[in-house]
Amino acid sequence: MNKNWFIERLQYTTDNHKFIQYATPGARGFFSRIPIAELDNFRNWLGKGNRGLVKIRYRGPRSNVPSARYRTKITRQSTCLKEDATHFSVYTL
DSSP: OOHHHHHHHHHTOTTHHHHGGGBOTTSSSSEEEEEGGGHHHHHHHHOGGGGGGEEEEEESOOSSSGGGGGSOHHHHHHOOOGGGOSEEEEEEO
C-alpha cells in the first residue's frame, strides 16, 4: 500500500480538513499525532474494507500512569495502552 491512496482519499472526502493536517508526507507513517478523540471518526473515514491495511499505534504516557503498575519494565517503556493514549499514529503493515 502506498501513501498515494491516502492522499487521493483525502482529496475526495468532505471531512478531509480533519485529517489532512495530520498527514506526514515523506515519513514512515501516513498520519501522526491525531488526537485520540478522533479515533472513531478516523476509523469511519477509513472504511471497514481498509482497516486491515494499516496499523494504529497509540501514543502518550507509558510508565507514569496507574495502568503501568501491572506491566513489565520493558512494556512500560516501549508501548502505550489505548486507555492511556492521548494521540495515535497510522502506519502501513
